[in-house]
Amino acid sequence: MNGPLRINILTIFPEMFDSFFSVSILARAREQGLLDIRMTDIRSFSSSKHRNTDDYPFGGGAGMVMMAQPIIDAMNSVRNDYPSARRIYLGPRGKKLTTSLARELASEKEIILLCGHYEGVDQRALDCCVDEEISIGDYILTGGEPAAMVLVDCVARFVPGVLGSADSPEEESFSDGLLEYPQYTRPRDLNGLEVPEVLLNGDHAKIREWRRRESLKATLKFRPDLLETASLVQKDHKMLDEIRKEMNQTCSFEN
Numbered sequence: 001m002n003g004p005l006r007i008n009i010l011t012i013f014p015e016m017f018d019s020f021f022s023v024s025i026l027a028r029a030r031e032q033g034l035l036d037i038r039m040t041d042i043r044s045f046s047s048s049k050h051r052n053t054d055d056y057p058f059g060g061g062a063g064m065v066m067m068a069q070p071i072i073d074a075m076n077s078v079r080n081d082y083p084s085a086r087r088i089y090l091g092p093r094g095k096k097l098t099t100s101l102a103r104e105l106a107s108e109k110e111i112i113l114l115c116g117h118y119e120g121v122d123q124r125a126l127d128c129c130v131d132e133e134i135s136i137g138d139y140i141l142t143g144g145e146p147a148a149m150v151l152v153d154c155v156a157r158f159v160p161g162v163l164g165s166a167d168s169p170e171e172e173s174f175s176d177g178l179l180e181y182p183q184y185t186r187p188r189d190l191n192g193l194e195v196p197e198v199l200l201n202g203d204h205a206k207i208r209e210w211r212r213r214e215s216l217k218a219t220l221k222f223r224p225d226l227l228e229t230a231s232l233v234q235k236d237h238k239m240l241d242e243i244r245k246e247m248n249q250t251c252s253f254e255n
């Protein structure tokens with residue numbers, strides 16, 4: 001068995017992670033030794049009298065900037081125990097977190113995540129102790145901690161064993177370039193709202209076909225841009241033509 005995926009998160013608010021990593025799938029994965037997640041408090045590396053971690057920006061402007069010294073010292077200390085780690089800064093200008101990047105990170109042995117705050121991090125810390133920057137989307141958070149949680153959560157799903165044998169991360173939205181089909185559970189009839197008949201008859205070929213069609217339909221409706229890069233076979237294109245016709249008919253009835 002491979003060792004756990006080792007993740008160390010550099011933050012000035014380690015307590016923010018306590019409950020997030022202590023419940024549900026991530027907690028179980030930690031107990032099973034599949035994930036080893038630790039937090040490092042950047043503040044404890046500050047050489048200033050009051051353990052400061054931020055200061056005013058040179059050149060003026062609003063807000064504070066995280067100082068380079070505590071970050072560099074924290075990173076150097078952690079690096080001793082994580083010699084092969086990919087060192088990642090969570091920041092809005094980084095490359096976007098995607099399914100393929102998450103899959104790639106899950107195959108690493110060690111990852112160090114740096115969370116920024118305030119107006120960001122002194123560039124010299126990023127220049128000397130970060131290998132890459134990753135963003136979770138085109139919007140601004142108050143700090144890198146929620147972004148680190150999102151990254152760890154989505155990477156963990158690709159670590160073998162984390163989801164249990166029955167669930168596959170490859171059957172979710174985006175894994176094959178399409179959105180997922182709709183899901184239903186009991187009861188079959190909810191005050192007249194019924195589950196599609198095809199899901200109840202045990203014909204797995206028909207269920208597969210229905211799910212593929214619904215997946216294509218959802219993608220066409222919500223994220224048509226994904227269809228340009230999804231891997232589609234001839235049968236998918238035929239289904240898409242049929243779905244487009246159905247949609248056009250519905251629209252013309254509505255007009």
Ligand SMILES: C[S@@+](CC[C@H](N)C(=O)[O-])C[C@H]1O[C@@H](n2cnc3c(N)ncnc32)[C@H](O)[C@@H]1O
Nearest residue numbers: 090091116117119120135136140141143144147
């Ligand atoms: C208020 S933000 C700083 C934003 C920065 N002044 C800017 O305009 O790019 C504080 C911290 O939150 C984190 N952060 C904010 N938005 C993020 C995003 N979309 N993805 C990842 N981390 C983000 C970064 O670590 C950043 O240092």
